[in-house]
Amino acid sequence: GDNTNPFASDGFSPSDEQEGRSPWDAQKSSANMNDLRGKILRVTPLADGSVAIPDGNLFPKDGSQGRPEIYVMGNRNPYRISIDPRTGYLYWGEVGPDAGNLNAKRGPAGFDEINQARQAGFFGWPYFIANNKAYVRYDFGGKESLEPWDAAQPVNLSPNNTGGKHLPAAQSAFIYYPHSLSARFPAVNAGGGRTAMAGPVYYYDEEQKSPHRLPSVYDHHLFIYEWSRNWIIAVRLDEDEKIANPRKDLHRFLPGMTFKRPMDMELGPDGCLYLIQWGTQWGDNNDTQLIRLEFHGNANAG
Template sequence: MPINFPFRTSGLLHLSLTLLGSCLLLPAQAQVSPPVQVQLVPWANNIQYITDMASCGDGRLFVVSQGGSIWVVTDSMTVLPDPFLNIYWLINFSGEQGLIGLAFDPDYANNGHFYVNYTQPYEAGHNTIISRFTVTATDPNVADPNSEVVLMSIPQPGDIHKGGDLEFDAQGNLYLSIGDGGPQGDPPNNAQNLNSRLGKILRIQVHTDGTWTPPVDNPFANALSDTLPEIFAHGVRNPFRLGLDRLTGDLWFGDVGQSSFEEVNFMSGDTSGVNFGWRCYEGNMPYLPGDCADSTLLQFPVAAHANIMNGGNFCALIGGKVYRGPRFPRLYGRYLYTDYCSGVIRSILPADGGDWTDEQVLAPGLAGNTCIAEDSAGELYLANQITQRVYKLVDRCPMPPPMLMDVDTALQCSDATGYAWYRNGELLPAETGQALHFPADGSYWVVADMGNGCLFTTDTVQVVHTGLPASVPPDGLKVFPNPAMDHLRISLPQQAATSWAITLLDLSGRPVRNWTSMGDHPRTIAVNGLVAGRYLLRVTTGSGTYCAPVGIVH
């Protein structure tokens, strides 16, 4: 008669086998998933010169074109034929200049406000403009181009290093990334000048009348007149895309390097006033270190990659976002970022000891990436200026991991496209099917091919024959609660509920406690004096022997 004990606790696998005689399967080690890799799923096509993307909170994605237009992509992957906004006459569209940033007001559903960053034509002043526009009252897919309210105008000394991003935090503060304005090397040292908005991360509070004020907790809110109170962080060169973590408030951004290193910078949500070191340092290496009296006061990048002029394959580290969506648990909490030239996508996670784990999750290949954005649910999208496409970022191996199960006289793996069975660390070359029949003692696992290049390793289980007596099917034996803390309640079919002999065995088959019962049904036994762990319950009656696994916790 078989012993069956299927249950699963604490991520460890417990199986049952219907074998001649009895056996136990003990947990050994947990499942191994393939390394995290992402893939790009095409989402929208034929949008030229993409610089930024943003979500307004209702499922639509808004894609910014550098020439002055914003396009709506519906949640059904359709690009609407008419632009949401077109302000081409306000834009200097050349090089790094143009319409380059977009953010929606946290109360957009009620006030219809959104904010843009663009560069003026030379004849209009050639300034960086931070403006507010408003959607029309009659069509949610059309904004009013005449509704502009200019919040901020920043004089620009040249044609490069505009930065350009805008993003709101959970408190309603608006962050602005502003480059040093160039030229190469930041000769005016704007990034270290606290009386200049260039080379800074700014943080402001916007008001309904189109004005703004610095938040009272900005690091320089109460500084002297030679320091701008809207500065939140400084010492940056060309911070193209911000990434505020919606869960923690941490700030991430890519900073495009001079000619040696491309940076990923990080600022925890409980800090401000950070000096990221440009032009004193590029990456972790000195550039003009004399401009910073004390390098210990600087915050160096969490990752720095060599530029193509320095033997690497990066040329302009765009930045990215922290994945907080529900669909891909393996991506959760990872900062995913990219580079314009290499097209690589990498992932950063906190590691032990305050360090970071920085790993490649998509190989180089697709040049032209300009933005990683998130929708209202936290799912991520990638924009590529060369292919003129928007892609959705997904886990390449999102499928649930395979499981080992018992089926009659076999170990069986859940469905996969291919199977490689291992016993005691050695491949069983003849075993390529879904099931392994009559397994001998030993440790077993399966490397299951789940398709799309995804190889998962199942939980490892150990088969140990114990010599315990056989039993009838477990349908009639009910044990609850399971796991138990103090008492265990046992119920059998009425015809079996006469005299009972109850034995609790450890997983080696050794009895650890015995009880007897004369007709009382159901029976409650005390287990509070036992060591927490897993046991086998054996109940012998006049009609047969019943077995079930039980857990004891305290």
């Protein structure tokens, strides 16, 4: 994550630029082109234990503009990532801050995100959240609100920044939701905290002979899941890998099943979903499980 203490910014942007306050300033990490914290890296492991930098990362391979390992920057807490095996697109969940409401002097309420990266990019934190809702630059010493950051031309002016000042334009989240009910993505429900995670993209294979593989109704769906809200949602992707109708193309997966804080998910070679459940309590659980979700019967019955 961003390696930043979030408990002195009231659930808004942790960007305290005062002397000695670097632990409370995510501009030193997530928005720093010369730092690996608050990033998703992409490298090619080599046989001798070293790594190579593939083409298409965010910065040149020579390190002249930023760390060449960086594929995505501007992350707060990227948790559970997934690669679409056909498109190569990267998906991940982003656990957001805790502000309950919009504050005109500080910025938007907290959101969790599911992100899609078609190519390398900057995904906003700690300046923007959700669909590039801008935080207000804030003088933590003088308790004074300044100006909102600009998503088209974000600039990192923090004295804790060791990289370049001018950042790439911020990319919007793919799916985003607050603590309260989401009007745009109503399937995610409201309340119960937020812990967004991204799972695999499923493609139905006519040649797959497993009798219990996911049925064709889930072909070309992204699976997302929630540790706090205990659901799995299948997201229908259109031919452009977008969500054509956010109100209709997110469907609760197995709504009659009680999940116990799902925390990791993979598709097996048999076309079944494998799921790790944390359990019902915060710790010391005796109901932690690794389960396989098999298809039996009518897919349209839920």
